[in-house]
Amino acid sequence: MFGEPGDAQQKRPKQSWLLCSAVVLVWLVTSSAHAQTDDQLSLGEAISHAIARNPDLPIFDLRIRALDGRRMTASQLPAYELGLETEGIAGSGDQGVDTAEYTLSLSSILEMGGKRQARIGIVDAEYDLVEAERRADILDLLGRVTQTFISTLAIQEKIRVAAEAVDIAETAYETVKRRAQQGAAPEADVLRAKAALAEARIELANLTTNYQVQKANLAANWGEMSANYSRLHGDLFRFEATASFDNLFERIANNPNIEVFANEQRVREAEVQLAESLADSDIRWAIGARRPEATNDFAVVASASIPLFSGKRNRGQLRSALAAQEEVLYRKDNALLRLRARLFEAYQTRQQYLEAFRAMNKQIIPDLTEALRLTREGYERGRYSYLEWNAAQADLLSARHSLIETASSILLNQALIEQLTGQPLEAQ
Structure with missing residues (x-):
């Protein structure tokens, strides 16, 4: 499956980039294709910045380099040993240097049962596991960037509404003050209108401050201390059609977090193979030459040894490896259950907010807009009080804020669905 470790490094990044391009939210990436100014940031650009410069992702390159070293070690054959043995160099009788025997030998181990390939197999499986974990981390990063982008875009829309509220x-305030000067409104209404104007300006200032904080939080995903853009480019009120829940659930297998379990399972299988190979006893061999000093003759010597009962001594390690392999299956099933529960919650919540958005957009907002117009006209004619006019303004402003919150919730749940399934909704 793998050649040299460098080959593995060259093949891996492409898979991660394919995943990144697949899970970008269609609704914002499409909108970012329109003309933009240099001080605007689209979701596609935010994701590109995060993937290119996020400080957490280079860790996986270091892990790959570490595996390269482990693979080099695992592929090595047993070491050769050079030995020198001396007999009869000292003792009683005629023992001494002239009567000693010297043996020079070369020895090593002949591995049995495919141990070397089993070691390499573990490292090769860990390459896939690290890459699966990289894809899972990238998907989590995309989720964080997308969620922060949506939340910041919602604040940007609220600022627009708040600015209109100030207007x-x-x-x-000017209308009430003019009517008060004409004697058609009490001075208390002027004070109420003045206070309402101050509250609207405070709300706008609060949103502006929160907006700057959120932009900085977004920029932190690619390692910048502050945002170098002024606005976000995207459509908060554009939603994609979605498939049925059953169709979405079938695609959960594409989630990189599930791929992590599949690759971890392969690592555990390789560990089982290594444990099984250890049951085959290795043969230690040696060959050399012996030279008695007394006769100056040479003799070839050879030896071989094999440990007994290796299979029995290895049962504990094999049992441990099999248990670890089975554990992965249970954790994978548990993860699928949790993912299904989260997907179901996100799907149902999104459907609920979609219905609420349609009702607000088609009925509630238009009705409140018309009610505000009629109330204002009625106030100027003396039919309604300032309190009624102010209440109509507050109702419409609250509804518009609710519309923004609802749209934001739809997109946040849409992003979560795409993160869980590993695919954009449009592709499903």
Whole structure:
């Protein structure tokens, strides 16, 4: 499956980039294709920055380099040993250097049962595991970037609404003040309108501050201390159609977190193979030459030895490896159950918010907009009080904020569905 360790490094990054391009939210990437200015940031650009410069991702390159070293070690044959043995160099009688015997030998181990290939197999499986973990981390990073982007885009939309609210409050204040000067409104209404204008400006200032914080949080995903853009480019009110829940659940197998279990399972299988290979006893051999000093003759010597009962002594390690292999299956099944529960919650929540959004957008917002128009006209004619006019303004503003929150919730759950399935909704 693998050649030299360098081959593995060259093949891996391509898989990660394919995953990245597959899970980008279609609704924002499409919108980012339109003309932009240099100070705007799209979701596609945010994701590209995060993948290219996120400080956590280089760790996987270091892990691959470590595996390269382990593979080099695992592929080595048993070491050769050079030995020198001396007999009769000292003792009683005529023992001494002139009567000693010297044996020079070369020895090593002949591995049996495919131990070398089993060691290499573990490292090769760990290459796949590290890459699966890399893809899972990239998917989590995409989820964080997308969620932060959506939340920041929602604040950006709220700022627009809040700025309009300030304009409305300024107009209302001027209108009430003019009517008070004409004797058609009490001075208390002027104070209420002035206070409402101050509250609208405070809300706008709070949102602006929160917006700057969120932009910095987004930029932190690619290692920047502050945002070098002024606005986000995207459509908060564009949603993709979704397939049925059963169809979405079938695609959970594409989630890189599930691939991690599949690759971990292969690592455990390789460990079982290594444990089984250890049951075959290795043969220690030696060959050399013996030279008695007394006669100056040479003799070839050879030896071989094999440990007994290796299979029995290895049962504990084999049992441990088999248990670890079975454990992965249980953890994978448990992970699938948790993913299904999260997918079901995200799917149902998104459907609920979609219905709420349609009702707000088609009925509630238009009705409240018309009610505000009629109330304002009625106030200027003396039919409604300022409190009624102000209440109509507050109702419409609250509804527009709820519309933004609802749209944000739809997109956040859409992003979660795409993260869980590993595919954009449009592709499903």
